[in-house]
Amino acid sequence: MIAIPLAYNGYNININNAITQNVQDASTTWLNGTSYKVASVNAENANNTVILVVVGNGQLPPVQDLEQQLDGKLYSRTLQVEVIPSNTYYLK
Numbered sequence: 001m002i003a004i005p006l007a008y009n010g011y012n013i014n015i016n017n018a019i020t021q022n023v024q025d026a027s028t029t030w031l032n033g034t035s036y037k038v039a040s041v042n043a044e045n046a047n048n049t050v051i052l053v054v055v056g057n058g059q060l061p062p063v064q065d066l067e068q069q070l071d072g073k074l075y076s077r078t079l080q081v082e083v084i085p086s087n088t089y090y091l092k
Helices: 003-031 063-069
Strands: 037-042 049-056 078-085
Touching: 003 037, 003 049, 003 063, 063 078
Parallel strands: 049 078
Antiparallel strands: 037 049
């Protein structure tokens, strides 16, 4: 009786880790050459949504580029991209 829940939890952990790595890799490539950086990736939501948080400023690359890179790699989950504007000031 214990084996089934353990196997299910193990499977979910592996899927969440794979999704997190896929989103991390694809979003880093997607943001290359911009001031934006990946702040976090959360694939462990109850509503089958993966949350990607990016921080930076300026123009984001086309979201379709990220969508294309992740095609088939989200295991039927939805990607939510949250953009947090950030400015850096240097004072002397």
